[in-house]
Amino acid sequence: MSKQWADSKDGAFKRQVSSFRDFVSTSHPVYKPAKGRYWLYVSLACPWAHRTLITRALKGLCGVIGVSVVHWHLDDKGWRLLPGDPSYSSSNDIFYTINGGMKDTEKNVSKPHGDCANDSSKLWIDSSFDPINGFERLSQLYYKCNPEYNARFTVPVLWDIETQTIVNNESADIIRMLNSGVFDELRDNEGKTNGDIDLVPKQLEKEIDEFNSWVYDNINNGVYKAGFAESSSVYEKEVTNVFNHLDKLEKVLQGTYEDLQSKYGKDNEKEILKHYFAVGQQLTEADVRLYTTIVRFDPVYVQHFKCNFTTIRDGYPYIHKWVRNLYWNYKAFGLTTNFDHIKLHYTRSHTRINPLGITPLGPKPDIKEL
Structure with a gap:
């Protein structure tokens, strides 16, 4: 479900409470830290999911936890991914880059969007795919965990490949988890060099x-x-x-x-x-x-x-x-910020706010030089 407004007699917005709140740790009976065991599903448009991408990069965990990026357009069935490319598997390096292998537009520049349809299917530009389950809807992850699930299908999602279930879908939990040090020993040399930071000293x-x-x-x-x-x-x-x-x-x-x-x-x-x-x-x-x-x-x-x-x-x-x-x-911030996804998602997905789906060109530039 992609409904953004909770039922409210006074017209006020009420945010949904996250449903999955487990925490990977050495003491957890099931969810133990391991390289390549956990997978993030994110939207580049969503500020809550964006937090997890930034933290993953800052902590040097890009080589430990892979990422799939959903399509920027949120329709009445929720978030979707594009069909998979058989030449790629979950072990490919492209899923372990800072932004999950997405081909970003030139930094500081978002392009005109008039000819970009909501069903645009450019792999690695509009979306990546799901090499873990082969799903084309985020909802499939939720229903696999709970066939009776009846709330919105939100990002981010931290998925456990081993038990085939959602560990956590609360961004505040996920970024604390990534910062906790539980994955630190699993980092490659580059991750250890660049991820030596404690975001919550x-x-x-x-x-x-x-x-x-x-x-x-x-x-x-x-x-x-x-x-x-x-x-x-x-x-x-x-x-x-x-x-x-x-x-x-x-x-x-x-x-x-x-x-x-x-x-x-x-x-x-x-x-x-x-x-x-x-x-x-x-920082x-x-x-x-x-x-x-x-x-x-x-x-x-x-x-x-x-x-x-x-x-x-x-x-x-x-x-x-x-x-x-x-x-x-800071690359963890700049390289995970995709203004095309941000602008297109909000202006094309929230049809009650912007029924014509016209995406403004401005401001120019998206962010000014420092």
Whole structure:
């Protein structure tokens, strides 16, 4: 089911609660860490799935956990994948790249979409396929686990190849799992070299959790509560709340930036950006979870979800610098951000919001140079 709006008498959006919440660990009776045992199903358009791709890359786990990318168009049967290519198997390197083997458009450029049909079937561009089960619908994974499943078929999905079931479909759980260290010994040399980072260091965990809490409810999910509102009063309340909290975020990042200027000198931009993050002046989970909303804000949330008090690039200079720093200076962020999938998914899948399915060309560029 691809229904985005939960039943609500007041016209407010209610997000579905995830159903599968197991955790891979050495102490789990079933789900033990192993290279090549687990598979991620993601959408490049979905901010929640995007979190898992970024974390997988940051932790050096691209060679440990493979990825299938669903088609950007979400129809009335849910997410789909394209038919498989017999020359590829689940062991092929292409599934273990940062973005699951997808051929991204040139960075910072999304192409005109007028001639792109919703049933476009360009393998490795519109979607990859499922080398594990050969399924062409994400729903088949859910029904294989539970034939009586009756909720939406959401991404991300962490699948266990050995037991043929879903381990977890909650992005917050999956990124904590990937960061936990349980897969670290399975990484190849490149993964060990590039993935030596703890996104939730113990000394910052409380601060990260507090930051995530207000960002999730008021910004990550806030744009959806504004965009999927079905009454003017609910929309006006929610969109105002989004911008109130963007104002709060701007002040937080401004304070961090000014502290770094005092420490490294106002003209030492290169050194400042090495420490310019949401919490603790180091890259953490807080940056990962916030980034996937902010990078989508100007391209889709401003016009599609009517979050249009201002744009990030015009109204929030410190947030704008922060998101560009991550996009341009960290491959895990830039190479997993696909503006074509993002724009096409929102504008073609949410037919109640955009019934004609016309995809705006702007903003230009999708994200500005740093």
